[in-house]
Amino acid sequence: MTPDVLLADFAHARAGDKGNTLNVAVFAFERRHYAWLERHLSEDAVAARFGHRHPTRVTRYCLPQLTGINFVIEGALEGGVNQSATLDRHGKSLSYLLLGMCLPSPGD
Numbered sequence: 001m002t003p004d005v006l007l008a009d010f011a012h013a014r015a016g017d018k019g020n021t022l023n024v025a026v027f028a029f030e031r032r033h034y035a036w037l038e039r040h041l042s043e044d045a046v047a048a049r050f051g052h053r054h055p056t057r058v059t060r061y062c063l064p065q066l067t068g069i070n071f072v073i074e075g076a077l078e079g080g081v082n083q084s085a086t087l088d089r090h091g092k093s094l095s096y097l098l099l100g101m102c103l104p105s106p107g108d
Helices: 031-040 043-049 092-099
Strands: 004-006 011-018 021-028 057-063 068-074 102-104
Touching: 011 092, 021 031, 021 092, 031 068, 031 102, 043 057, 043 068, 043 092
Parallel strands: none
Antiparallel strands: 004 102, 011 021, 021 068, 057 068
16 A cells, blocks of 8 residues: 655645636646546545545646646635625635645555
8 A cells, every 4th residue: 555645745736716716737747647646536526635625626638748637626715705794815826735735655
């Protein structure tokens, strides 16, 4: 059994918003880790990670040429900029929520 590793040690991410929809794009630091990201960062895994924000839908777009994956997480921003009472209404800091995930080691 391989130990879990922190996603942030293998990838970086950027988040943005459009209304009540959050976009989080994750990019592997090294091309060799892209397949590992694609294998472990499923729509279900991301939905579970953001479960406390009650997303209505998570859609994954794989970008192999960029070694990245973009997630569109609907309903995750508590109404969006004009309705949310949170400090980060745009969700910019939520990329760190995803980067804080522990995943099985890529084993290399």
